[in-house]
Amino acid sequence: MLLLARTTLREEVEKRTEGLSTFLVDMRAAVADGTMTIRPIRTLMNHATTEIFLDGVFVAEDDLVGEEGRGFRHILDGMNAERVLIAAECIGDGRWFVEKASAYASERVVFGRPIGQNQGVQFPIAQAHAQIEAADLMRYKAAWLYEQGLPCGPAANMAKLLASEASWAAANACLDTHGGFGFAEEYDIERKFRETRLYKVAPISNNLVLAYVGQHVLGMPRSY
Numbered sequence: 021m022l023l024l025a026r027t028t029l030r031e032e033v034e035k036r037t038e039g040l041s042t043f044l045v046d047m048r049a050a051v052a053d054g055t056m057t058i059r060p061i062r063t064l065m066n067h068a069t070t071e072i073f074l075d076g077v078f079v080a081e082d083d084l085v086g087e088e089g090r091g092f093r094h095i096l097d098g099m100n101a102e103r104v105l106i107a108a109e110c111i112g113d114g115r116w117f118v119e120k121a122s123a124y125a126s127e128r129v130v131f132g133r134p135i136g137q138n139q140g141v142q143f144p145i146a147q148a149h150a151q152i153e154a155a156d157l158m159r160y161k162a163a164w165l166y167e168q169g170l171p172c173g174p175a176a177n178m179a180k181l182l183a184s185e186a187s188w189a190a191a192n193a194c195l196d197t198h199g200g201f202g203f204a205e206e207y208d209i210e211r212k213f214r215e216t217r218l219y220k221v222a223p224i225s226n227n228l229v230l231a232y233v234g235q236h237v238l239g240m241p242r243s244y
């Protein structure tokens with residue numbers, strides 16, 4: 021694991037993001053010698069996350085990754101790439117929901133006509149599609165900036181925000197379109213519905229993305 025740990029006391033640095041360093045930790049060895057405990061957390065979806073407890077894990081000087089004291093900066097760099105990755109995942113999810121919903125809306129007949137002929141069914145699917153396409157543009161903008169080595173924080177954060185909201189809109193439209201069948205395991209919709217919900221919260225909650233945009237992009241006062 022890549023571990024971020026404080027290597028200079030908080031009192032000795034100006035900002036709390038300083039004095040942290042990143043280390044490569046051999047998890048198998050740490051678990052074997054009892055200094056690391058890993059406990060899976062049962063969650064809304066499978067294979068989601070674990071709690072990790074560290075108690076005296078040994079790291080050697082050689083295990084340092086990057087520059088000592090600049091660990092938070094190193095982690096931040098990876099976080100922007102992760103935001104782009106998560107945005108891409110949401111866009112994939114969103115497209116899956118939209119395709120499933122449009123196909124079902126065209127074939128399911130209620131009161132003598134396909135349900136997709138009703139605007140109440142059709143419009144939420146179309147709306148989600150438009151949201152997904154817009155998020156996709158922001159995702160590619162962020163990926164391009166990242167690849168050029170240019171500042172990409174605003175685009176990466178906004179891509180994650182827009183894509184997670186778009187996939188959630190698509191998930192809801194898809195579930196509604198399928199009526200009761202949307203809840204049946206065999207359609208896979210309920211599973212993906214649960215999975216895509218995560219991205220409004222992790223790896224950073226959308227509120228915190230908005231706080232970032234408000235402060236760092238729009239220059240408003242820090243809200244937290």
Ligand SMILES: Cc1cc2nc3c(=O)[nH]c(=O)nc-3n(C[C@H](O)[C@H](O)[C@H](O)COP(=O)(O)OP(=O)(O)OC[C@H]3O[C@@H](n4cnc5c(N)ncnc54)[C@H](O)[C@@H]3O)c2cc1C
Binds near residue numbers: 218227244
């Ligand atoms: C399945 C899963 C996998 C995860 N995997 C990882 C992982 O691999 N690595 C990792 O580091 N973390 C991981 N996380 C943790 C995840 O990044 C956090 O849960 C997420 O960032 C939200 O932080 P929190 O849980 O501390 O919520 P909190 O910070 O406690 O926030 C709770 C709620 O309050 C809101 N809130 C908090 N502060 C403010 C504010 N100032 N203004 C407005 N709203 C606010 C938030 O938006 C949220 O709705 C995972 C979480 C889950 C559920």
